Structure formats: structure tokens, C-alpha cells
Amino acid sequence: MIRIIKLVLLVLGSVILQNSIVAHLSMFGSKASVPLVLTVSIALLKGSLFGEVVGFSSGLLCDLSSGGPFVGIQSLGLALVGFLVGLMRLRFYSESIATQAISGFSATLFEKLISLFVLSILLSNISSPRIRFQGLLLTALVNSILTILIFRVLKKMLKESD
């Protein structure tokens, strides 16, 4: 029960942080993603199911707080990220810094590509969405560093409740 409450608070906190502070820190049109980092860290710690649920819920909250006309793009992307990174946990040593960094980096690229693909279909007659390569790389780097830091914090937090 305590673990669930902690996860709920973490999801809420990540969305609030994303909406308030991180949203102002734009790098070539892209922003770091605290919900994505949280999803990757939880997936590495707890597996696919937890990763999917955390990814879906934080993505949905981001979609609802966004002004865009579509709800579900972020939740789809983050749920897939949570699921796939959780599967990686079975094959790779999740405590390794390299695994965490690569997970954060590749999860960012994957989530952006998924969103780009879905938006291209939805906005095909109106405007083709684009993303700048420099922004994508920088965001992926920042997210990979954040994943390493947040993984350690979450590991201590969730270990205590276990």
C-alpha cells in the first residue's frame, strides 16, 4: 500500500515538475522529460508491469495538462517505453550505470519517434511535425544523465518500503 502511494506521489511530482520548471528549459525546441526518466527508472527497478502503469499514468497526466488537441500521445509513448525497458531488465544488469544511461538515451529517442509518427498521421493534412536533430540529441543526453541520478534515489526510496 505504501509502495503504491509512493508511486502515485512520484508520478504526480514528475508531472508537476515537468509543467512548472522543466517546461521553461528548452534546448533547440526540445525539453527534458521527467515523466520519461521516472518511467525508465521504475521499469529498470520493478519490471514491465510497473513501468507500463507508471508510463501510462504520467503520460496521461501530461496529455491532460497539455493544450494540444490530442490526448494519448504521451501516454502511448511512455507506456511502450515502460514495457520495453522493463523487458530489458531481464536481459541486462539494471544496476550498471551504462545500462541506465543507454536506457534513458534510447527511451528518449524511441518516445520522440513514436510521438512523431503518431502526430504525422493525425496532422497529415494540416502540418507535418518536425523535431530538430540537435534538440533531440541534447534532450536524450540530459535524460540519460537524469536517469542515472533518479534511479539511485528511487532505489533507496522503494527499497525502504519493500
Next chain:
Amino acid sequence: MPKYEVGLYPAFGMDNNPVKSSLSLFIVPNQIMEHTISFVSDKLVDVGGFFVKLFHKPIEESEFDALQHSLQSLNLQLEEERQKSKGLEKLWELGRNLSESKSAFSFLPARVIAVEPTDWFRYVTIDKGRNQGIGVDMAVITQVMYNHPKSENTTDLISGAVVGKVSSIQANTAKIQLITDRLSVVAVTIGPQRDLALLKGRPEHEDCTIEEVPSTKHDMLNLGDPIIVDDRSSIFPSGMMVGWITSVDKRLQFCHIEVKPAFNFSRLSDVLVILNSGY
């Protein structure tokens, strides 16, 4: 002559009363002693006070220091509030100027409380909503935040910058679609012949583009030319500043024009909502 010698005169024959004389014999040494004691004690107090000051501040001085520190911090806070209110002052001045020049419009100031969390869209949330009279498709403006590259051309322009329009409202908040959003379209005037063009947002570059200007008009367009709202716009007041041309790329049939908005998204904090604009 030392002070204590004044008291000695009555004792040496100045008064012939034997009682007084006998008393004075008793009193004078007493006076001498008193004066000596007071002299010595004064000196001791001075020395003691010197050591007290050396090792311990008097209460009055420490209180003075505390007051001085609090005054300094209050001054700093006051300076901070002055800087913040400068932005609000400009906004109020803009509202006043616009009320005079565009008396048909009424304005409501609002503060930006949240920005878009994703990369794909450009929206901000303000702290006014349905309860304060905000409606969908109302125009939102702010003061111009950049120096115009060609300042001589701005004399006939209203000193306000178009920010966007209200896209959705709740009870006490509203979402504003910025002109840099990919789904935003603004009818603008371009070139010396004041041709109509559609300005679209480009969020990945935090600017806007105009795509449908015929390439035959390429020579009439210069970098730094202002882009203003067209008379035919149904949402924004005509003549309001949108931005400046930063790039003109001549292509086969049309020109690709890049426009830098006249407001700075990262410094956007206070806006004016035009209440009787929109549909």
C-alpha cells in the same frame, strides 16, 4: 586650579565662626577624600568602559546593526519588487495606449501560470477564466520585447505584440494557443503592397513562417520588415505587431519567409486579453 581646592578656601581662615571653623576642619579632609575618590572612580570607570567596549558591544550598537541589516534586506526586496512591477507598468501603459487608440476594445490583464510540458505544441495557461469574462478565441497580446531592427518603421505601429488566442477555458484558468504553435494561423499583412498572407507557427524553432507569398514578390521583401495583423483578421486587432522578417528564401513558386515573433516566449509572464475580440 583643581576642583577640590575650591572647597579648601573656607577651611583656611575665611570664616571666623568657631563652630563652622571646627566643622570645616572635619569637612575639608572629607571633601578632599570625596573628590579624590570620585576622581579615581571616574578614571576607573573610563578604563573599565574601554575594556567593556573592547570585548562586548553596547546594547544600543547591536540593535543599530540589526536595524541596519533589516533595512538593507528590505531595500533589496523593494528593488526586486520595483523590477517586477516595471514589466506590469509597461503592460498597463500598453493597455492605456490601446484603450485610447482602440477605444472599442476592453482589456483584462492576466498572468502566465503554466507552460506546455511537451515538445509538439505551444500553449500557456493563464490565471483568468470563464468567471473573469474570458471566452474562446479572444486575442491575447503583450508588450513588444525586442528592439525593432528598423526603428524608423515603427512610428505608425501600435506598441503591442500578438501572443496568441484563447483556445479553451475553465472556471478560473484558460489555455492560450501561441502564434508559434504548429496549428496556429494568423492573417497578416506583408510587403509594401500590404498583401494578405497566413502566418503559421513553427514550434521547433520558436518562430513562425509564411509559405504562400508568390516568389515574384521576393524583391519587395526585406529582412527586418514588420509583419502586422491584417484588417481581415477576425480575431486580432488590425495593425497589431506580430514580428519581423528574419529570412526570405525564394523557391520555385513561393517564398519561404521566417518571422521572429515580437515577444520572447521564455520571458512571457504578463499578458492582456482583449475581451471583445474573436468570434
